[in-house]
Structure formats: C-alpha cells, structure tokens
Amino acid sequence: MPRTCLIVDYGGVLTTSLDDAVRGFEAREGLSEGAVEHSWYRDPAMVALTHDLERGRATQFDWNRRVGQALGIDSTNLLGRIFADSRLDESMVSVLARARACGLRIGLLSNSMGLAPWNMYRGFDIDAAFDVALISGQHGLRKPEPAVYELILKMLEVPGEECVFIDDNAVNLPPAEALGMATVLHRSAEHSTTRLGELLGVALRTNP
Structure with a gap:
C-alpha cells in the first residue's frame, strides 16, 4: 500500500x-x-x-x-x-511544504505543554501547514497513549498503513507502528529528509 x-x-x-x-x-x-x-x-x-x-x-x-x-x-x-532558545527548523518546515506539494496529506500530532503564557506554536501557521492538527491538550490525550494515534488517523481518514510518523522521542514510535505506520526517529534534518523521502517515495530535497 x-x-x-x-x-x-x-x-x-x-x-x-x-x-x-x-x-x-x-x-x-x-x-x-x-x-x-x-x-x-x-x-x-x-x-x-x-x-x-x-x-x-x-x-x-x-x-x-x-x-x-x-x-x-x-x-x-x-x-x-x-525553551527560549527554541526556533523553527526551516529545513524541516520546507520538507513539509515539499511533501504537501507532492500531494501528500500532512498531519500534526503534538504533545503540548499548555498554550499560555508560553505558546510553542506562536508564529507558526498551523492551519496553513497541515491538513489536520491534533494538539494533545485540546483532546485530553497524550503520546504515547494508543488512543491519540487512533484519533489522528480518524481525523485524517486514512489507515495506519498509508502513514509515516516522525517524532524525536523513541517512546512515541511503537504505538504508531502497532497501527501499521512506518516511523522515523528524528535526529537531524539531513537524516530525516532522506528517510522520509525513501518511505514516501517522493523527492523532498531542494534542487542543488
């Protein structure tokens, strides 16, 4: 599939x-x-x-x-x-844009830490970047609870076998794999771009 x-x-x-x-x-x-x-x-x-x-x-x-x-x-x-030093990784944001341009559906599955007074999503247009966004605190669930993975699949209206999930925390990957998703443990933009391109079968790198 x-x-x-x-x-x-x-x-x-x-x-x-x-x-x-x-x-x-x-x-x-x-x-x-x-x-x-x-x-x-x-x-x-x-x-x-x-x-x-x-x-x-x-x-x-x-x-x-x-x-x-x-x-x-x-x-x-x-x-x-x-988290004052945390910034958007523009190389990974570009990967999202290229994946979407290839016709892929894009979902956000994020454990939030509340939204006030600090909002880690501030300044990033979630609605523009994603087809579906699941922020944990808005649903009473958190990764790695299996129900949160089931919910994002329901929201996207796709089976797990059609999805690739990327996270920087290894403990969050097994529940996704149990639902048929391919997974990538993020360690660097370089590695993740290569691996996502292989799994999705699309070109995610910019032209040299």
Whole structure:
C-alpha cells in the first residue's frame, strides 16, 4: 500500500533541539546540567503533573510553580524561559511544504505543554501547514497513549498503513507502528529528509 500521509511531531522535529534549549537555560540560570529534567521526573507526582499538563488537565501556572520551587528559581513564565532558545527548523518546515506539494496529506500530532503564557506554536501557521492538527491538550490525550494515534488517523481518514510518523522521542514510535505506520526517529534534518523521502517515495530535497 502506498504511503500517502505524513504525520509530524512539532517540538524537536519542526523546531531546533529542545534538549539544547534546556541546556542553554540551565547555563543562564547557573543550574547544573540535567537539573531541569531531574526536577520533572524525580517523583511520581511531578511526572503526573507533566502528563496532566500535556493532556490539558493542568495549567502552565501550576507546572511553573512546582518546577520553580523544585529548582529554587523564579517561576514566572518558566516554560517560556526554559525553551527560549527554541526556533523553527526551516529545513524541516520546507520538507513539509515539499511533501504537501507532492500531494501528500500532512498531519500534526503534538504533545503540548499548555498554550499560555508560553505558546510553542506562536508564529507558526498551523492551519496553513497541515491538513489536520491534533494538539494533545485540546483532546485530553497524550503520546504515547494508543488512543491519540487512533484519533489522528480518524481525523485524517486514512489507515495506519498509508502513514509515516516522525517524532524525536523513541517512546512515541511503537504505538504508531502497532497501527501499521512506518516511523522515523528524528535526529537531524539531513537524516530525516532522506528517510522520509525513501518511505514516501517522493523527492523532498531542494534542487542543488
């Protein structure tokens, strides 16, 4: 069955590395490397709060306050400050445009971290870039819950076997594969452009 649809994660795929942004924040704040991630996952309650934020059941205010307390720093717009160095990866945005120009349907499947006060999608025209956009907090689901993959397929009106899914987090790939999707673990625009072109059977590189 030909692959007719590309489903894309946002943060870390269409943007520059989120890990690099976190390390930059830690350096600016005088924190040890890994302190931010440790504060998110060091206890089950914090993990649960992060997951609830992604599902839209908690607010950034709640999350910022808790993580700020754990790190001993100001919590004001903490998520926005943590990811202040994140920028659109224009090379990957161009891949989307070329895929769409080839007649592929394009879907967004993104775990959000709330939309206020920091909105990671601000400045990017989601409606123009995607045929369908599923932002986790608007649906009460999050990757890697199987239901969120089933929902994006329903929204796109395609079977999993027609889709390629790309994400920068390996844990998010197996549920997509279980539904028949081909998957790509994003590590660089160069690698992902090559692999997506192979799986989709279309030319995604610009002419030299």
